[in-house]
Structure formats: C-alpha cells, structure tokens
Amino acid sequence: MTLLQLRRGALGAGLAGTVACAIGAIWAPQEFFAAWLAAYVFWLGVPLGALALVEVHDLTGGRWALTVRPGLTASLLTLPLFILVFIPIFFFLPELYSWARPDEAAYLPNTFYLDAPFFIGRFAGYFVIWLILAAIALLRSPLDGDGASGGLGAVSGIGLVLLAFTATFAAFDWVMSLEPHWFSTMFGLIVGSGQFTTGLCVVILVALMAKRMPAPGEGPPSDRFHDLGSILLAVLLLWAYFEFMQFLIIWEEDLRDEIGWYVKRLYGPWGSVMLTIVLGHFVVPFLALIWSPVKRSRGALGAVCALVLVTGLIDVWWMVLPEFPGGFTWFAPVAAMGMGGLALALFLWRFERGLAKAERRIPAPRGVRFERGVSHG
C-alpha cells in the first residue's frame, strides 16, 4: 500500500463516515453529537500531543525527535480541521450539555462559567493560543535541526504552561461539564495525558509504517524507537497514575456529588469496558514495554501503539458516552472513523510533502545523518 492509496482510503472513509453521521443525526441528534464529541476529544490528541511533544523536545532535547519529525509537523497542521468540525456543536449545545438547557441550568451553581457565549469564547481562546503555538513551532521549526535540540527555549516553556492550562480547561468545558454537578481537579491531567498518548502513538505508528511504504526509503536505527517506546511507557504510567488517583480518592470518599460519575461507569456493560481499558491501555502495554526487545522491534512496538490508540478511543467513549441515555450507538465508531479519516487524510497529505522535502534536503547517504544525530544525544 502506498501513501497515496492510504490517503485516498482515509479521505474516502472520512467522507463516508461524516456523511453517514450527518444523515443519522437528523433522526438522533443527541446520539450523534455525543459520538461526535467523543471522536473530537480523541482525535484532538493528534495535534495537541504533537504540540506538547515539540515543546518538550525543544526544552529537553533528544534524538528521538528525528524519527518522528515529519509526523509531528503533519500532526500540527491538522489543527485547523478541529475548529471546523466543532462548529456544528455550537448550534446544538443543549443536545449535549444540560447546563445549556435553561430549565436545568436554573439549579446549577456554576452558570457563571457554564454559559453558552462564554463557552464559545473560551473555545476561541484555546484555539487562538494553540494556533499561535503551533505556528511558532512550525515557523521557527525546532525540528529542522539535527534533532539534538530546538532553541525556542523560553518560548516553549511558556508554550507548555499555556498548553497545560488550555488543555485542562478544554477538558473541563467539553467533557467534565457533561455532568455539570461533577468536578475533579485531576480531570485536566487525565484527559490531557490521554491526548498526549494519542498524539505520541500516532507519530510513532506513522514513523514505523513509513519504513514499510516506499516513500521515505531506509529507516532510522532501532534505538531511536527504543527511546520513543520508553517515552510511551512513561506517559502511560503517568496516565494510569492520574486515573487511579482520581478513582481512588472518589471511591474512598464515596460522596454523593462525586461517586455518581463512577457509578455510571463501573457497573453494567461500562464496567467491562473499563476493564478493557485498564488491560489494553495500561497493563498489556506496560508489560510489553518494560521488555526491551519489544521497544526495538518495529512490529511489536507498532502493535502496542495500535492497541493503545484503540483503547484510548474506547477510554474517551467511556468518559463521554455514559452521560447520555443512548449510551453507545453505531454513531460512535462511525463518527470516530469519519473524523479520523478526515484528519488522517489531511495528515498524510502534509506528511508526504514533509517527506519529499526531507528527501530533497538530505542527499544520498542518509545513514551519515542519523549517525550525527546519535552522537548528539
């Protein structure tokens, strides 16, 4: 399969999924929007995770960035798509959010924050910040160097602070406020680390697949994938830590205002979904990644990333869908496919151009270049 075929396939799937969702939405708007929001929160991880990766790399350096550079650039460029696909939600806020329904909002203590114009304004604010950060990252392209470091320095430091706050409040706005009585200070870290995982897995997978596809030619040495595998392991550990701590505190306290969120998600079918997430998003990848050969093997690392991506999507469903009477519907996978297909098509389009550009820049013996990268690490 060539990149072109993959891109066409992605575009086809994206359009088909989106159209199917749009038609279905006529009969079941709430189910559609719930699924659409879940897909959105999941796929937004691609640009946001990439943004965080670029900035973390810029501050700490490391040769791993060379491997995923084209993927990171392409991920950042999918950001504008995520403005477009959210716009329908603005017109149907009451479908999703009970705080947008006046009769229910009357009993809420936090309408100063959960209020439609303010919500839209915050959305605009997040994207202004993210677009500026992405533009800085792309224009001053810290990833163009030899991979040892970037040089944005303080800009990336401030960028990460802004990203942390905006991603946190975005998680509060879009997911936590689905149940407006429920609150958790940890929630931003949970959703944020989940999105970071998504972004990381996507760029690793693409870098791994680039070898299989004719476009980029020879691949980099395996120890760079080893580093990426270690980063993935660390992020998964963090994610699991955040998740477990929130769960433990709320479970221990068993307070009326808080435990309801978990009651919906721990019992019945969603309980087994949670077990799947625990196994697929933490236990299995953890046991695989602590074993060094897995991190060096393309196939195994790719399988781990794919597993983490799939369970990451399930995890977002598990967070979003139990809030709706419809629960899990056919919309969920179709919306994920539709939005993911569109994002992937855009991603691959930029990715091919990035690869072509990289090929032009690097003359024949690419091995030399990678060696330089190693000596810098």
Next chain:
Amino acid sequence: MTLLADIREAPPVEPGQNLATVSNRVSDIALRMPTPRWWWAGFGASFLLFIILCIAAGNLFVSGIGIWGVNIPVAWGFALANYVWWIGVASGGTIISALFFITRSEWRTAVNRVAETMTLFAAAAAGLMPIFHLGRQGLFYWLFPYPNVMGIWPQFRSPLLWDFFALLCYIIASILFWYIGLLPDWAALRDRAPTRWQQVFYGTLACGWTGAARHWKRFRVVYGIMCAFMAPMVMSVHSIVGLDFAGGLTPGWHSTQFPPYFVFGAVYSGFATVLFLVLPIRRLYRLEAFITEYHINALAKMMLATGLMLTYSYALEAFMPYYSGNPYDVKQIRNDFFDLYALQYWGKILFNVVIPQLLWFPRLRLNEPLLFLVSVGIIFGMWLERYVIVVSSLYQDFMPSAWYFFAGSLWDWLTLAGSIGLFLTGIFIFLRLVPIIAMFEMRELVHREEGAG
C-alpha cells in the same frame, strides 16, 4: 532569551580533569583534608539545634502533646506540616537521582550524591514527625500488622496507614539505593586511604569491591532497575501523603489533584534544597570544576519548571471551589485569600510562584547569591504551603462552635528548628566522611568528554 543556548557554553566538567584528578580531588575531601573551620562552625550550630530537638522531644514524651499549639479542630498542627515538608525534600532528592538517571541527563552526575544523601536525612526528619504527633509515642508499633493478643489488625483502608507503609518502604529502599550507588566510591576511598582506621572503615563499607567487569555489568543492570523502581516509588510516596489529605472530607483537602499537586511541590522543594546545599558546597570545597555553571543552570531551570507545575495546581485549587459551587469549598478558599492565614497563603504565592519567575532569565539563574536566596525562599514557601494546607483547612471546620485560632507554641517552633538541626547535622557528617560527588560516574563523564574533545 533562549534557555538552552546558554547551557551549551558551560561544560559539565571543566576541561583539564582526568580520572586521577577526579578521584583525588573528591576523595581527599574525605580522607586527607584537615577539617575546615567553617565545617566546625556549621556542624556545631547544627548539632546545637539537634540537641534542641532532643530536648523538645524529651519534653513531649514526658509532658505530652499539650505542650504544642494543637487542639480540636486543628489537630494536625506543626507536626504534620513539618512531616509533609521534610518528606517533600526527601522525595525531591530521589527524583533528581532516579528519574534523571533514567532520562540520562548529564547534569545529574555531579549532584546525585548530594541529592540522595539529602533524601536520607530529610526522610529521617520526616519519619520522626508522625511519631511525635502520636499521643502515645511508645505505641507507634501498633501500626505494624503484627499478630497480637487483641486479635485485631491495622485498618488497611486508611490513607494514614498507607502512609506508614510508604514511608517505611521508602526509607528502606532509599538506603539500599544510596548504598549500592556508593559502593564503588567506598572502594576508591579504601584504596586511597592514608591511615589504617580509614582503610578498615571504608574497606568494610566497600564489601570487597574491585571493579571487576562482571560486577560493573551487574551494577549497571541493578542500578538501572533500582532507578526504574525508585522513581515511581517516590511519586507514590508523596502521592500517598497527598491522599492523607484528599482522603479526608475537609474542605480544601478533598481534591482529586492532591497526589500530583504534592508530588510537584515535593520535587520543587527537592530542587530548592539541592541548590541550597550545592551552591555553598561547591564554593567551600572548591569543586567548581565538577559542579559547574552547567549544573547550576540545569537545576535552576528544572526548579522553575516544577514551580510552574505547582502554579498549575495552585490555580486549579483556587478555581475549582467556584466551579463546583460547594459553599464549604468556597468559604475555604476565601479564608485562604482573606482570612486569618491569608498572610501565609500570599507568602507561599510570593515565594513559590512570583519570585521564582526571575529564573526565566539566564543571567539571573547564574547569579549564585540570588539563586541561593530564591532557593531559600522556595524552601520557606513550601513550608508555608504545608502550613496553610494543614491549618487553614482545619481552623474553621463544618461546625462554627468549634472554630479555633491556631498558632504554634514555643515547643512547636523548637521542634521545627530541631528537625532542621537533625537534617543539617546529618549533612555535615556526610560532608566530612562520604565522597560528595559520585566519583565513578564523574570518571565516566570525564572519560566521555576526553573521547569527544
């Protein structure tokens, strides 16, 4: 205002060092150097404080907890604030040593020994506090799950018991980790020791280490694995300290972000304490060739980064009560802002959030007196943070009839000062007897630099 460009200018080791100079310079401090006058002065002062701790503890054991300022509802006074403060310093030291070993950060090499040692003595100071805090200190062994005639067991669902286990396991693991990392250096001291007692002393500690290639290989394997365990362990330890609070229903404590919030604070105070120790040590012992501006810069940057994470937690702590609309939580945060302990609250913001922003500027990061003062400010600010968390959440609890104003008594302050004495006494002994830089890691670094340059 690039943060990284400047770091490149300072090398991790000054040029002109070789394997022999590394070993001689560092081991001579422990073996041959006459005890400097500043050491006697510092040790004397610390030991005096330590004696104060003994007196304060003695009085506590005899007279009981009533000599402190605690009373219902502020039952967790200084002891708990001090405990969290010290365990934070300890955790920070392990994070520096273990986490940054895994990330292969070069700047860790010169400071990891100081960080690990700091961990041990801070953990010792921390461990005393909850025991002091028990009304009947002699019965602390009830926390162990040991078979007893009453046929009962500790309550495993309580965060306070988790805390006991966490601290115990953490101290054991830290000692093992510290000791195994020191083994090759004990051997170097043994082999360079000029006097018989030093040979016997360090030889015993070195356990017959000779630097065989098979031993080194296993050393690297084991050390790497230990680091991989210590880094999550230290996060868990301080998270459990966070759970002590988050597991209560008290407004201001029951917040899901407490575990990472406490970890951020711990690492923050750890960096500040390492800088507080390293800045004078490198000057007093003239170790500028090994602890270079590169290290100072890196530590200052890491300190700034963790400070920003802590700022994130402070911000959420202030935001969430208003979002949740819970009247008790709102009252709590308003108390923090405006009420009796507002001075302490804004003090922590000043020392932990505002002043450290100076570290964005490379020139200020390398201004040692300023950096030292900022670090001291952070250490103090972290104590204030814990004080505010403990006291401000308790003094006006759900029942207004029980509202109470807490202030530390003389014995509270003496215990705090004494615990600093315990910590510093330990550090001074370490400065005299233990290689304060991991020599073999330094040799590796020097060897690599020679190869590169």
Next chain:
Amino acid sequence: MSTPELYGIAAEFTTAEAVTAAARHIKNAGFRRFEAYTPMPVEALDELIAGKQVALPLLIFCFGCIGFLVGFFMQYYLAVVDYPINVGGRPLNSWPAFGPITFEITVVFAVGGAFLAWFIFNRLPRLGTPLSAIPGFERATIDRYFLCVEASDPRFDRARLRWLFERCGAHRIAEVAA
C-alpha cells in the same frame, strides 16, 4: 601448565581503550577465564567479559511479583478473612484501597531483591581478591585498568600470556599468587 599456587597473570593498562583491545585479543586467543578491573563501567567490556545478564532482571521481576502477591494478599487476608469489618459500607475486599500498600511492598521487594541478588551474584562481600596483593592494584578503583587471566583457564600459558599482554601495550605485567 597451570601451577596450583598461581592465581593468574595480570596486566595493567593506562587507558580504557587499551584494556578493551587487550581483552578482545585474549578472548580471540581462546581464553575464557579472565576478568577486567576498571575504575568505572566500560561498556565495550560488557560484551567481551560479562555477556548479557538475563537472569538478574528476571529475578528482580520475580521478586517484584512476589512482593505484589504478598502485599495484596496480606491485606486481603487480614481485612477480609481474619478480621472482616464494615467500614462505611465499603466492600470487605476494598481493592482500590489496598493498591497503595501493594505497590509499596512490590517496590520494596524488588529493590531489596535486586540489592541481595546483586551481592550474591557478585559473591560479595569478600575480604579481598588475590589481585589485591599485586602492587599498584589499588589504582584499579582510581585510574588504572587491570586484566587478569586466571590460571584455571584450560589454555593458560604463562609465556604466551606475557607475550600477548606485551603486544597489547601493557604498562606492567605481574603474576598473581593464589
């Protein structure tokens, strides 16, 4: 050729590169029982002498697993079987609440196991090695590199080894008494 009272022949080198090259020669010459003594870990020697250490990480992993089981089932037994008590309606098997202690005990078993296993694998502590007798060996922990071929090696041959060491640029060569 091996004499019972001889432990081996040791050579002193001044650089890590020299000792690595010498170790490679010795290995290529068919010797198996030899050991290098260096002031810091030399990565190239790992493969030549130490090989892969598979057992140690596995053992530590097993220690961790044992710690996990001990940690969890201690709490399970004590809080569910031996002294069941209802705490605010929480289930007897409060597994989320057992998590922290389980984790700590897992880690302390793994770290403690690693510590013990390391000493046992290395046959430490010990009072000294026969090499300690050769003059200048104390610099093996400072800045010199030693390579010692033991007399128990089936191919052990004094003259040949001396010749090999000299060719490899040994600084000094010494016979080590058992």
